[in-house]
Amino acid sequence: MIKLAKKDILGIQEMTTEEITLILDTAESFLEISTREIKKVPTLRGKSVINLFYEASTRTRTSFELAGKRLSADTINISASTSSVVKGETLIDTARNLEAMNPDIIVIRHSAAGAPHLLAGLVRQSIINAGDGAHEHPSQALLDMLTIREKKGKIAGLKVAIIGDIAHSRVARSNIYGLSKMGAEVVVAGPPTMLPREVDKLGVRAYTKLEEAVTDADVVMMLRIQLERERQNIFPSLREYARHYCLNRLNLGLAKKDVIVMHPGPINRGVEISPDIADDPSCSVILNQVNNGVAVRMALLYLLTGGGQ
């Protein structure tokens, strides 16, 4: 087996296609464990994983915790408040303290882009970026790629449309990097206020109409609208957003017949995705994504602690 020659998982951008494939293959082999009656293997017994979350998260934190536990690692969750960065312990001091306790892996989520990179440069432990600001969310993109590969048998050659607030989305960035590397054609769409400047230089085509992006798509990935953006005049109202950027039966009809619909969750029903699409097992793979998330995170923990050597 090939070894993952990396200390940290900071982003998809710095990964090679070989590394992505290795992670996806490894994750695939772990999928079966979650279907067993006894969902635990001793692979990482004696290893410890700290989940350091500076931002609220249910799905990602639970997923990393379950991934560690199913591999018999000891997992500890720390919820910290970014408000304490002004007063109180700095991230650097927190990191040094955690390092002194000798965990094997630190999983970090932080509202500031680059926080995992700061940590990675400081401590000898492996760092997994579980989402940093609007920068990257590599484990999400990996689980998305695993889901696409599972449903479509391949990634190369597919047309993937990512719809919503691209500017503020780490999920969009990681998927743009990952899917492009794996040979997919990535298009994005959203109101111009949600498209980051020079986004085309990331290798995607950008549209301001959902319909243009969705046409002939093999995969449609909807992003969660953050409701507080309304106050920043990025869109006038949820009503108007939903009228033009909500994925529904009609506009999804422009996509390929066998299109799959994805969403990183949590979904705003009726805002970016209509309930009948979200709940339609013939196209929606939203819950498959969640299931694959555990396997992908098991693969990351396994490969970073020297699995396969």
Next chain:
Amino acid sequence: MILLLKGARVIDPAQNTDDMLDLLIADGKIIQRGPSLQPPPGTQIINLAGLIAAPGLVDMHVHLREPGLEYKETIASGAAAAVAGGFTSIACMPNTEPVNDNRSVTEFILRKAREADLAHVYPIGALTTGSDGKRIAEYWDLREAGAVALSDDGKPVMDAALMRRAMEYAYSLDLPVIQHCEDKDLSTGGLMNEGYWSTQLGLPGIPSISEEVMVGRDILIAEYTCTRIHIAHVSTAGSVRLIRDAQKRGVQVTAEAAPHHFTLTDQAVAGYNTNYKVNPPLRTPDDVKAVKEGLADGTIAAIACDHAPHARTDKEVEFEYAACGISGLETSLGLSLELVHDGTLTLAGLIAKMSLEPARILNIPAGTLAEGQTADITIIDPTLEWTVDVNSFRSLGKNSPFHGRRMKGRAVMTFVQGVVKYDGRVARP
């Protein structure tokens, strides 16, 4: 004591001088200059063969942090950094705690500068009380106390009506108004230049128009009211164009550029090193090119480093929470000399932008080596190659992205009023 500086190449743009001359100094003044002077008995002679004697350098935009933020820098440590970087005169921004918006703070700064007895320190007073952009400060009083210009620096005046009043009132007192141009509504939340790199790094962007909108506004106010404006640290191509066009129309607008803005681009932020976090942010290669063109054609008259010393605790945090700024006084000349090495400026042109021009804008007695002038002299070794080491900085602020950079040319001696305040000469073969 009488001092003879012998054999230097004297470059004095104020008098179009570039010659091998001797300078005779007594009582803090240049009393005579000419080829092969015969000094009176007892004169101390310093041989400067192979070196350049320039007017003492002037940096019109520094932050000395005192009063209130002495953990970042003091007037004494900042002045020590100045002379080590070749600067004999510096003008310090009012964003201290308390803000320099009144006579007593201005007088305090001048007293501390006298006690330090290194470089000349010229305080810049606040445009509005507390720099909160609401009420204009007492400019008459500030000027009497010794302030040479007015600015709210990093808290630019957003209220155009107030800015108009401030410019009119200041103009009648012959006090230059310096604006850090940034429309705070357009830049809200921004951490780096908005463009490809902010998109890639997921960092909120500061658009070039946040600077240009205010450059344009202040030029229009200066034009309408027949007053003048000085634009601090120009960072975008659009600003250079606006200033150039206004100067052609005869508007009284001057500008400065900072070495990091003509040396680095926003790509440097990749990696999230907080030493590259600066406001205005590092811009694109096109902006760097435009700033250099602006320096070359005279649109941008002065080079000022925006010396912004910070403590480790201000920088060793997440990029988002890190303070903005670079400790620049000790790298400014070295970086600016790169403009001579790459042909953007002549050596005399560069020296003018670092002495004569800022002295003219601030109307302070500096920037020339004429007979009878104060003997503020910077001796430059144009060929000395050296490596920037922040640990050797006199500044308390070690926050420099240029640590480890190789440079060619630096100040090796700095005279203030005829007295050696810095001597960094190394044994020459």
